[in-house]
Amino acid sequence: MAVAFLGVSGTEPTARADDAVALRSLGSEPTVTVFGASWCSACKSLEKDLRERDIPFSLVDVDQNPRAYDVAKRATGKSVVPLSSVAKSEDEITWFVGADADGIEKAYKQ
Secondary structure (H helix, E strand, O other): OEEEEEOOEOOEOOOOOOOOOOOOOOOOOOEEEEEEOOOOHHHHHHHHHHHHOOOOOEEEEOOOOHHHHHHHHHHHOOOOOOEEEEEEEOOEEEEEEOOOHHHHHHHHHO
16 A cells, blocks of 8 residues: 655645655665564565565664654554655655555656
């Protein structure tokens, strides 16, 4: 499930890169961040799939960084892992709920 936040989207909150403490500095390539946990099998599967597709990503352990997880939960309205984001700019962040490697790849390569 992808949740796109491109500026203001209806009544949805806008997710901004400056709010997402786990996002690396945005450069010319999109930034992929996976919010997961060491005990989460779906998270491990997503990480494996992204590596196999040569999609670089940052991993945020939600147990060790609850503040970053709070940002992701606020942006998506979901309290699950994995949650992932593909940020193309401060105002163009697409969020994914669950292990959606296909969706992440599509958003990363567009």
